[in-house]
Amino acid sequence: MMEEALIITNRSIVIKTHINGFPKETDFELKSEALSLNVEPGSGHVIVKNLYLSIDPAQLNRMKSYSTSQSHHSIQAAAAAIAPGSEIRGHGVGKVVASGDPEFQEGDLVAGELTWGEYCLMKPGVFYFRKLDSMGLPLSCHVGTLAYGGMTAYAGLFEVCKVKKGEKVFVSAAAGSVGHIAGQLAKLHGCYVVGSAGTTEKVELLKGKLGFDDAFNYKEEADLKATLRKHFPHGIDVYFDSVGGEMLEAAVANMNLFGRVAACGAISEYTGSGRKAAPDMVEVIYRRIQIQGFLCPDFLSVHSDFISATCDHLRSEKMVSVEDISTGLESIPSSFAGLFHGSNIGKTIVQIAVE
Numbered sequence: 378m379m380e381e382a383l384i385i386t387n388r389s390i391v392i393k394t395h396i397n398g399f400p401k402e403t404d405f406e407l408k409s410e411a412l413s414l415n416v417e418p419g420s421g422h423v424i425v426k427n428l429y430l431s432i433d434p435a436q437l438n439r440m441k442s443y444s445t446s447q448s449h450h451s452i453q454a455a456a457a458a459i460a461p462g463s464e465i466r467g468h469g470v471g472k473v474v475a476s477g478d479p480e481f482q483e484g485d486l487v488a489g490e491l492t493w494g495e496y497c498l499m500k501p502g503v504f505y506f507r508k509l510d511s512m513g514l515p516l517s518c519h520v521g522t523l524a525y526g527g528m529t530a531y532a533g534l535f536e537v538c539k540v541k542k543g544e545k546v547f548v549s550a551a552a553g554s555v556g557h558i559a560g561q562l563a564k565l566h567g568c569y570v571v572g573s574a575g576t577t578e579k580v581e582l583l584k585g586k587l588g589f590d591d592a593f594n595y596k597e598e599a600d601l602k603a604t605l606r607k608h609f610p611h612g613i614d615v616y617f618d619s620v621g622g623e624m625l626e627a628a629v630a631n632m633n634l635f636g637r638v639a640a641c642g643a644i645s646e647y648t649g650s651g652r653k654a655a656p657d658m659v660e661v662i663y664r665r666i667q668i669q670g671f672l673c674p675d676f677l678s679v680h681s682d683f684i685s686a687t688c689d690h691l692r693s694e695k696m697v698s699v700e701d702i703s704t705g706l707e708s709i710p711s712s713f714a715g716l717f718h719g720s721n722i723g724k725t726i727v728q729i730a731v732e
């Protein structure tokens with residue numbers, strides 16, 4: 378007897394055109410497509426119902442008509458250009474609803490490169506995904522603090538900068554996904570930590586609940602070099618840079634001999650609105666400053682160390698995972714656009730469905 382085809386309507390978010398400046402909600406639209414839930418046994422195809430999606434600033438570089446990052450897609454698939462109308466892949470957590478792969482069963486929780494939609498079709502070997510053991514922690518943690526956000530913070534601090542106890546650490550975009558974990562990890566490691574963020578509320582969060590030694594609102598400071606000199610009278614040893622531009626210049630001007638910069642991101646430059654970074658290279662040379670760009674997947678060898686350390690910190694409540702969760706597919710465009718105006722506090726996540 379022929380199996381009856383079970384067809385559902387899958388709604389997703391796509392870009393209408395390339396986005397070359399600040400993203401706006403109107404740059405996106407809803408797309409509806411039929412999706413068959415019948416997968417051929419042995420086809421390897423798996424259909425996942427999306428539960429939580431990660432919303433990340435670097436996606437903007439993929440949505441431009443051109444960005445330098447797109448030319449690196451062969452070494453970093455997550456940098457590939459996104460065409461108007463086509464699916465947008467990003468990290469997330471979901472549940473298997475149909476599987477043609479013996480490794481995955483209906484009901485399995487999975488994490489990986491899902492789509493900005495209600496469901497997604499996964500093809501092993503094409504899109505990275507794996508079974509997820511929540512380890513008793515909320516699923517949203519597996520989108521941010523226990524995923525790229527936390528792992529990037531861990532790798533940048535301990536692998537790139539090799540931060541040492543007692544060192545003086547500056548973290549920019551410190552109330553964001555990567556930044557709030559980088560600052561807390563540095564504190565737990567015995568460092569002196571100052572963060573910068575764009576609102577008074579964020580500054581209070583950093584100095585209060587997150588335990589930073591100090592913090593400042595960079596939008597209220599006319600002279601960033603002088604501000605950093607005031608906060609670091611004995612210089613900066615490690616700068617965790619998520620911002621680039623003028624903040625990088627100011628941090629380099631305040632760095633100690635043999636200081637290290639983890640060049641994690643350059644969000645001030647993604648919208649084309651900010652000045653590109655131009656640190657004083659003579660300072661870099663004479664102070665023997667190391668500025669190292671890095672990508673989180675470079676450090677998979679320490680992933681299990683990161684997971685075990687971070688789970689311990691979360692369970693013992695020595696670390697707080699701050700999440701900015703909005704609900705429903707329709708909230709993706711505003712959540713994404715908000716990243717570039719500092720609307721989020723902590724990791725930006727969209728909950729698509731309840732488990």
Ligand SMILES: NC(=O)c1ccc[n+]([C@@H]2O[C@H](COP(=O)([O-])OP(=O)(O)OC[C@H]3O[C@@H](n4cnc5c(N)ncnc54)[C@H](OP(=O)(O)O)[C@@H]3O)[C@@H](O)[C@H]2O)c1
Pocket residue numbers: 433434435525526529550551552553554555556573574575576579619620640641642643644645646651671672673674716717718719720721722723724725
């Ligand atoms: N290398 C890697 O593997 C890797 C992995 C993940 C993320 N990243 C990078 O890390 C950075 C942070 O990512 P995230 O996911 O943690 O985002 P996020 O910090 O949660 O959100 C972005 C934050 O950046 C700040 N911001 C926006 N425009 C800015 C500007 N012009 N100048 C200064 N700050 C600005 C805003 O906070 P304020 O209120 O403070 O302005 C905003 O909340 C991004 O540059 C991202 O591309 C790199």
